[in-house]
Amino acid sequence: xxxxxxxxxxxxxxxxxxxxxxxxxxxxxxxxxxxxxxxxxxxxxxxxxxxxxxxxxxxxxxxxxxxxxxxxxxxxxxxxxxxxxxxxxxxxxxxxxxxxxxxxxxxxxxxxxxxxxxxxxxxxxxxxxxxxxxxxxxxxxxxxxxxxxxxxxxxxxxxxxxxxxxxxxxxxxxxxxxxxxxxxxxxxxxxxxxxxxxxxxxxxxxxxxxxxxxxxxxxxxxxxxxxxxxxxxxxxxxxxxxxxxxxxxxxxxxxxxxxxxxxxxxxxxxxxxxxxxxxxxxxxxxxxxxxxxxxxxxxxxxxxxxxxxxxxxxxxxxxxxxxxxxxxxxxxx
Amino acid sequence: xxxxxxxxxxxxxxxxxxxxxxxxxxxxxxxxxxxxxxxxxxxxxxxxxxxxxxxxxxxxxxxxxxxxxxxxxxxxxxxxxxxxxxxxxxxxxxxxxxxxxxxxxxxxxxxxxxxxxxxxxxxxxxxxxxxxxxxxxxxxxxxxxxxxxxxxxxxxxxxxxxxxxxxxxxxxxxxxxxxxxxxxxxxxxxxxxxxxxxxxxxxxxxxxxxxxxxxxxxxxxxxxxxxxxxxxxxxxxxxxxxxxxxxxxxxxxxxxxxxxxxxxxxxxxxxxxxxxx
Amino acid sequence: xxxxxxxxxxxxxxxxxxxxxxxxxxxxxxxxxxxxxxxxxxxxxxxxxxxxxxxxxxxxxxxxxxxxxxxxxxxxxxxxxxxxxxxxxxxxxxxxxxxxxxxxxxxxxxxxxxxxxxxxxxxxxxxxxxxxxxxxxxxxxxxxxxxxxxxxxxxxxxxxxxxxxxxxxxxxxxxxxxxxxxxxxxxxxxxxxxxxxxxxxxxxxxxxxxxxxxxxxxxxxxxxxxxxxxxxxxxxxxxxxxxxxxxxxxxxxxxxxxxxxxxxxxxxxxxxxxxxxxxxxxxxxxxxxxxxxxxxxxxxxxx
Numbered sequence: 027x028x029x030x031x032x033x034x035x036x037x038x039x040x041x042x043x044x045x046x047x048x049x050x051x052x053x054x055x056x057x058x059x060x061x062x063x064x065x066x067x068x069x070x071x072x073x074x075x076x077x078x079x080x081x082x083x084x085x086x087x088x089x090x091x092x093x094x095x096x097x098x099x100x101x102x103x104x105x106x107x108x109x110x111x112x113x114x115x116x117x118x119x120x121x122x123x124x125x126x127x128x129x130x131x132x133x134x135x136x137x138x139x140x141x142x143x144x145x146x147x148x149x150x151x152x153x154x155x156x157x158x159x160x161x162x163x164x165x166x167x168x169x170x171x172x173x174x175x176x177x178x179x180x181x182x183x184x185x186x187x188x189x190x191x192x193x194x195x196x197x198x199x200x201x202x203x204x205x206x207x208x209x210x211x212x213x214x215x216x217x218x219x220x221x222x223x224x225x226x227x228x229x230x231x232x233x234x235x236x237x238x239x240x241x242x243x244x245x246x247x248x249x250x251x252x253x254x255x256x257x258x259x260x261x262x263x264x265x266x267x268x269x270x271x272x273x274x275x276x277x278x279x280x281x282x283x284x285x286x287x288x289x290x291x292x293x294x295x296x297x298x299x300x301x302x303x304x305x306x307x308x309x310x311x312x313x314x315x316x317x318x319x320x321x322x323x324x325x326x327x328x329x330x331x332x333x334x335x336x337x338x339x340x341x342x343x344x345x346x347x348x349x350x351x352x353x354x355x356x357x358x359x
Numbered sequence: 360x361x362x363x364x365x366x367x368x369x370x371x372x373x374x375x376x377x378x379x380x381x382x383x384x385x386x387x388x389x390x391x392x393x394x395x396x397x398x399x400x401x402x403x404x405x406x407x408x409x410x411x412x413x414x415x416x417x418x419x420x421x422x423x424x425x426x427x428x429x430x431x432x433x434x435x436x437x438x439x440x441x442x443x444x445x446x447x448x449x450x451x452x453x454x455x456x457x458x459x460x461x462x463x464x465x466x467x468x469x470x471x472x473x474x475x476x477x478x479x480x481x482x483x484x485x486x487x488x489x490x491x492x493x494x495x496x497x498x499x500x501x502x503x504x505x506x507x508x509x510x511x512x513x514x515x516x517x518x519x520x521x522x523x524x525x526x527x528x529x530x531x532x533x534x535x536x537x538x539x540x541x542x543x544x545x546x547x548x549x550x551x552x553x554x555x556x557x558x559x560x561x562x563x564x565x566x567x568x569x570x571x572x573x574x575x576x577x578x579x580x581x582x583x584x585x586x587x588x589x590x591x592x593x594x595x596x597x598x599x600x601x602x603x604x605x606x607x608x609x610x611x612x613x614x615x616x617x618x619x620x621x622x623x624x625x626x627x628x629x630x631x632x633x634x635x636x
Numbered sequence: 637x638x639x640x641x642x643x644x645x646x647x648x649x650x651x652x653x654x655x656x657x658x659x660x661x662x663x664x665x666x667x668x669x670x671x672x673x674x675x676x677x678x679x680x681x682x683x684x685x686x687x688x689x690x691x692x693x694x695x696x697x698x699x700x701x702x703x704x705x706x707x708x709x710x711x712x713x714x715x716x717x718x719x720x721x722x723x724x725x726x727x728x729x730x731x732x733x734x735x736x737x738x739x740x741x742x743x744x745x746x747x748x749x750x751x752x753x754x755x756x757x758x759x760x761x762x763x764x765x766x767x768x769x770x771x772x773x774x775x776x777x778x779x780x781x782x783x784x785x786x787x788x789x790x791x792x793x794x795x796x797x798x799x800x801x802x803x804x805x806x807x808x809x810x811x812x813x814x815x816x817x818x819x820x821x822x823x824x825x826x827x828x829x830x831x832x833x834x835x836x837x838x839x840x841x842x843x844x845x846x847x848x849x850x851x852x853x854x855x856x857x858x859x860x861x862x863x864x865x866x867x868x869x870x871x872x873x874x875x876x877x878x879x880x881x882x883x884x885x886x887x888x889x890x891x892x893x894x895x896x897x898x899x900x901x902x903x904x905x906x907x908x909x910x911x912x913x914x915x916x917x918x919x920x921x922x923x924x925x926x927x928x929x930x931x932x933x934x935x936x937x938x939x
Contacts (some may be wrong), residue, residue, distance in 0.1 A: 091451065093454065176688045176718050176720070178786075179713075194377075272452035356690070
């Protein structure tokens with residue numbers, strides 16, 4: 027099994043897909059960070075132009091907010107859980123004030139999570155699809171599947187070795203997305219922002235987002251959390267792609283089918299949000315980081331656990347279908 | 360080369376990363392799942408505190424003094440404020456809020472020492488206020504209050520703003536009727552504890568100054584419905600704010616462009632004074 | 637008698653209600669080269685695919701070195717090396733990398749085994765070039781090396797000379813024959829070219845429309861029991877043979893053809909010479925596979 031996986035990994039490396047993907051990534055990350063830097067500066071200018079005055083010192087605003095929070099915190103009738111959520115915001119603000127960091131200044135570590143949040147529904151899955159789409163279908167279209175399947179190795183082991191190699195490459199890919207987006211954006215912003223505190227841990231209770239259970243963690247930890255979710259999503263996409271790759275004969279049709287599913291899924295989510303079945307579609311559940319940032323839910327009542335379970339079911343079913351089909355299929359190329 | 364170096368390195372890196380990601384993943388699930396240990400711990404402590412604090416911190420004069428409540432402001436000794444962030448004065452540079460500003464206005468007329476209790480919680484929607492009162496923790500405050508100022512509904516309505524037009528209109532009726540029934544529940548609770556106190560409900564203003572006629576219409580409809588609900592109780596005053604804010608948004612809104620600033624709160628206090636005095 | 641390396645029994649394949657292969661049975665003994673002959677579309681490749689596990693038979697079984705493909709796939713397949721319909725390799729790596737990769741998939745294949753296979757097919761000089769730049773002949777050689785690295789006891793070649801030039805065909809044929817002679821490997825080679833089968837094989841199975849229509853040794857198929865004479869006075873000789881040996885001969889362009897046991901031939905020849913006939917040519921008449929094939933397959937054109 028080790029040897030088989032080693033083979034598959036070598037094939038993936040020699041195909042130089044990773045280079046293509048990194049190239050794509052580099053371009054997108056650069057464009058995106060440039061855009062953010064540009065928008066940030068434009069906003070500042072615009073504000074000054076419109077109000078005719080200097081941007082109010084962020085420290086004043088933060089101080090005022092801090093005073094407000096503290097006076098409210100002192101109110102005895104405030105429930106304790108609300109008070110702890112005040113405490114966390116106070117802590118966060120204090121950090122920014124003490125370290126003299128304007129919270130709205132873009133930093134490398136806030137960029138990498140933002141990139142992940144933006145990319146998780148389309149761009150990052152696309153990279154995984156490029157990586158995985160030809161794993162099986164490519165062997166069919168090059169007809170090398172014949173020399174692969176006429177060895178003294180059962181077919182399921184061959185597919186498993188492909189999956190393991192893909193698993194490793196996908197893991198490394200997610201890591202590279204994180205590293206590249208951090209490094210490139212640092213070149214633009216010049217700030218790491220590695221220890222800034224971030225508020226997370228929103229829970230959903232009876233359809234409302236609850237902020238009482240939030241916790242304050244540092245940026246780099248938050249980045250790891252976000253990328254862990256990206257990683258999970260990527261593995262799910264990889265599994266689904268592997269299935270499609272088993273089912274079709276050419277890598278281009280595999281890529282086509284998956285792109286159609288991704289984009290079509292977004293439309294579905296947009297137009298048919300009321301339709302109950304939409305929430306069971308994998309595309310609707312890709313945006314896991316939004317549960318950490320506490321933003322609005324696409325379909326009411328969806329939770330992180332729900333999305334994760336739905337995605338896991340998709341991945342497992344895909345793998346089962348893939349393995350069954352790969353073992354049964356007659357090779358006629 | 361590949362077999363001896365690259366392959367083992369890749370396997371090592373990939374497994375390490377997978378491990379990190381997996382633990383991060385589990386942690387993410389953990390912190391976003393409300394009924395897991397972490398949040399429960401935090402919530403378990405506060406309920407003890409909150410039940411004790413108001414009782415312990417309750418002023419002694421509270422008990423016994425609820426005989427006859429005079430409609431005259433001169434006799435309003437105990438004032439209770441409940442509701443959302445407006446009630447607690449969010450955005451006021453001086454941290455006073457409309458309640459303290461109103462008391463200042465009153466103190467110009469007489470020299471009565473007034474007791475002010477504020478149980479407002481920023482972010483509250485009407486259902487939360489109803490729940491808050493249902494807990495019974497504030498029964499004593501309600502029973503002893505001579506004047507109760509209520510600011511609620513802004514957050515109920517504000518949620519709708521984030522939706523697109525179609526869904527907003529569709530959900531408006533639902534939200535409004537939910538609000539009205541919550542309001543009724545709040546008023547019933549108050550009246551069952553204290554039939555005599557003077558009540559005041561602060562109306563809503565439009566912080567966005569939207570040009571969308573449809574949305575403006577909905578806000579007015581909301582205020583109108585609240586006003587009708589208020590009219591059912593003879594001692595419940597409706598305090599309009601819409602008109603006062605409409606043409607002075609820039610002057611009356613704080614930096615967050617949602618809550619009033621000091622001047623805004625002063626305006627609300629003055630409206631209160633005009634209506635009640 | 638040597639044991640069967642490959643035993644195909646009652647193999648059948650049905651695709652979407654269409655019976656493509658009907659009850660195909662044959663076997664290959666150790667060290668034997670079996671030709672699998674049939675026109676295009678007769679079911680050769682389909683049968684071979686089932687033998688190497690690429691597609692699943694709907695009936696019957698394949699046994700390789702005593703291991704059933706159905707119940708003991710891994711053991712059965714460890715004895716097989718094959719090229720099915722062209723030598724398809726990973727174009728983006730070198731021939732050597734291809735071999736290494738495939739060697740990893742079998743137990744106990746050493747670097748020496750790979751080098752031996754490369755030497756055997758004569759690819760030492762170009763084996764480290766990318767497969768994409770290989771000629772068809774070179775690919776075919778690496779393809780053969782690929783089939784041999786794990787030292788199988790059965791080599792299956794599907795139309796191995798397709799796309800090769802005459803020089804390449806000759807070289808490839810010699811390699812395979814040498815291999816069978818030296819290592820005792822059994823070979824199953826399919827072809828639609830009679831000459832190829834004739835030149836390479838010991839035995840032949842002829843397949844048409846999904847059925848085996850003849851299993852025989854090449855000698856058996858080829859010898860007709862007829863003798864051909866070319867003589868100076870064919871008419872006279874015809875009468876003479878009729879009178880003296882009671883032989884019915886057919887006269888055709890100066891040649892006489894008759895059904896004669898080989899044992900009687902020396903006597904007949906001597907008598908003819910003694911009677912003054914000048915014999916320029918005597919031969920056992922060999923039936924070409926073409927003729928045989930045409931007669932067996934309802935005269936359907938095969939090329």
